[in-house]
Each structure stands twice: as C-alpha cells, then as structure tokens.
Amino acid sequence: xxxLTQSPATLSLSxxxxxxxxxxxxxxxxxxxxxxxxxxxxxxxxxxxDASYRATGIPARxxxxxxxxxxxxxxxxxxxxxxxxxYCQQRSGWPPRFTFGPGTKVxxx
Amino acid sequence: xxxxxESGGGVVQPGRSLRLSCAASGFNFIMYxxxxxxxxxxxxxxxxxxxSYDGSNKFYGDSVKGRFTISRDNSKxxxxxxxxxxxxxxxxxxxxxxxxxxxxxxxxxxWGQGTTVIVSS
Numbered sequence: 001x002x003x004l005t006q007s008p009a010t011l012s013l014s015x016x017x018x019x020x021x022x023x024x025x026x027x028x029x030x031x032x033x034x035x036x037x038x039x040x041x042x043x044x045x046x047x048x049x050d051a052s053y054r055a056t057g058i059p060a061r062x063x064x065x066x067x068x069x070x071x072x073x074x075x076x077x078x079x080x081x082x083x084x085x086x087y088c089q090q091r092s093g094w095p096p097r098f099t100f101g102p103g104t105k106v107x108x109x
Numbered sequence: 110x111x112x113x114x115e116s117g118g119g120v121v122q123p124g125r126s127l128r129l130s131c132a133a134s135g136f137n138f139i140m141y142x143x144x145x146x147x148x149x150x151x152x153x154x155x156x157x158x159x160x161s162y163d164g165s166n167k168f169y170g171d172s173v174k175g176r177f178t179i180s181r182d183n184s185k186x187x188x189x190x191x192x193x194x195x196x197x198x199x200x201x202x203x204x205x206x207x208x209x210x211x212x213x214x215x216x217x218x219x220w221g222q223g224t225t226v227i228v229s230s
Contacts, residue, residue, distance in 0.1 A: 036154075097156075
C-alpha cells in the first residue's frame with residue numbers, strides 16, 4: 001500500500017504570503033496525485049488533479065507540481081479564504097484504490 | 110448546479126446495520142462513477158468505496174470490505190451504502206462524491222455535505 005506523507009503538519013502564515021505544501025509518496029504514483037481543500041465544517045473541495053491541473057473554478061494562485069514521489073501545492077498569495085486543511089491523495093491504477101495524506105493545516109500566523 | 114445530498118446517518122449500536130443514501134441532481138448521474146469517503150471526528154479522510162457509472166464495478170477500502178456494500182439506482186439518481194456489522198471505528202461523517210470519470214478510477218470531484226454516523230452502545 002502506498003503511504004502519503006504531508007509536510008509540514010501546520011503552516012502558519014499571513015495573508016499575502018506564499019504557501020508551499022509538500023506531499024511525498026512511499027513509491028512512485030506517476031502523476032496520479034490530487035489535492036483537496038477542506039474548511040472547518042465543510043466538505044472537501046477538489047483543487048488540483050493529475051498533479052498539476054487546476055479543477056474548474058479554482059483560482060490561478062493555486063498551482064501543483066511534481067511527479068513520481070514528490071509533489072508540491074503552492075498558493076502564490078494567500079487570501080483569507082485559503083486558510084484551511086489541504087489533503088493530497090493518490091489513486092492506483094486498476095482496481096482503483098485511493099489513499100489520502102494526513103493533511104497540512106494552513107493557519108493564521 | 111451539481112448537488113449531492115446525503116441522508117440516513119444516525120446513532121446505531123455496534124454490530125447493527127445502517128443504510129446511507131445520496132441524492133444527486135444537476136448533472137447526468139449515469140455518466141459518472143461515484144464514491145463514498147468518510148472522516149472520523151478530528152481525523153483525516155478515508156476512501157470507503159467506489160462504483161462505476163453503471164454499477165458493474167465496485168471496489169472497497171480494506172477496512173470495510175465484506176461489511177459495506179455500495180450500490181446505485183440510475184433511474185432515481187441515487188447512490189447508497191449499506192453498512193453491516195458496524196464498529197466504533199466506523200463512526201465518521203460519510204461523504205458521497207462524484208468521480209471525474211465514468212469508471213470510478215479517477216478520483217473525487219464534487220462532494221456532498223456529508224451525513225454523520227455514530228456507532229455506540
């Protein structure tokens with residue numbers, strides 16, 4: 001089973017700053033890496049799929065990169081609504097299996 | 110717009126059963142695989158199960174395999190999760206979500222707001 005590790009666990013930043021979140025897989029997942037955002041009391045929201053493709057309606061300040069085992073989610077200039085928990089997720093081939101990382105919380109400094 | 114509304118959650122005793130439902134609207138339900146994902150209190154996300162667009166393929170996470178059954182009724186735009194032999198560790202918010210494709214193999218796209226299941230005596 002592929003294990004995802006996210007770092008840091010918590011990232012304390014101010015609005016306007018840039019955020020860099022890391023996700024590392026225990027073995028190569030190619031580009032099959034997805035990022036979700038979850039705010040308190042809300043359902044997760046799809047941000048990035050296939051490592052670098054923004055989902056519909058996601059602002060350009062969100063970008064994803066990486067392949068193989070190392071992936072990064074970058075938020076170029078934090079808005080107040082971006083303070084949330086971010087999860088990475090990998091998908092296997094077939095049969096499908098999905099595992100999530102433990103999450104990175106972006107909170108106010 | 111795309112809407113997913115889960116229902117059926119509640120408090121249930123260990124060993125008992127519960128059936129969750131997810132009503133879909135605002136999109137062509139039959140064209141998408143569908144998932145169940147859960148989140149224990151204060152914890153991260155755990156994938157539970159997926160079904161392909163036509164229900165012909167169904168896959169489960171290891172922790173629920175053999176106890177949970179995912180199904181769909183495309184005539185009613187409804188997704189279900191039958192949960193048997195419930196355990197305390199099944200306590201969670203259960204979300205239904207669309208897949209990005211028909212097979213169910215692409216990952217979650219749009220999510221419902223979730224329904225809470227508490228397994229307790």
